[in-house]
Amino acid sequence: MRPLDAAFCFLCFLVFSLLQSPSSAAKRSYVVYMGAHSHGIEPSTADLEKATDSHYEFLGSFLGSRETAEDSIFYSYTRHINGFAAILDEETAATIARHPKVVSVFENRGRKLHTTRSWEFLGLDRNHAVPSYSIWNKARYGEDAIIGNLDTGEIF
Incomplete structure (x- = not known):
């Protein structure tokens, strides 16, 4: 192949590549x-x-x-x-x-979990026991409290 033909083929390839719009990327x-x-x-x-x-x-x-x-x-x-x-x-x-x-x-974006051990993470439980300084005691074990839940869709 002559150098001029190779350059022309490369130029055609380059122009064709630039004109393509990747539909899957968007x-x-x-x-x-x-x-x-x-x-x-x-x-x-x-x-x-x-x-x-x-x-x-x-x-x-x-x-x-x-x-x-x-x-x-x-x-x-x-x-x-x-x-x-x-x-x-x-x-x-x-x-x-x-x-x-x-x-x-x-x-639809993924969310990073902060913990899978909510009770320990919140300081409500230590080794499956409620310590005396726990917020559970101060909050009277949730009496008159509304508890919310954020469902991330993650299944364990």
Whole structure:
């Protein structure tokens, strides 16, 4: 191959590479929250399937087909909240966020756990016994207290 031909091939390759836009690099995991379900507190199997189907149909209207939506959604919230987690590009996530049926869309990011031994971490327990200086004693063992929980989704 002549040097001029090699240079031309390299230049064509370089221009072609620069014109390519990596679609997979721009996609991230998003949670689409759509408020409450229409089914009651104790949904039937049919209710749960209907909720999942509605998520596929809804996302499919943005992605062009139900099949594409099924490939994109990796979790469907069907019991207590109405929503789904899916791999989307930023533009699609922004478009979905403007839909009147959508409460919010946010990037699904991992959280770092601070501890898996909450009682010890909070100073409430030492070696499975409540020391006299424990906050448990001062708080009368939680009497008249509301306790919150942050569910990170981590399963141990």
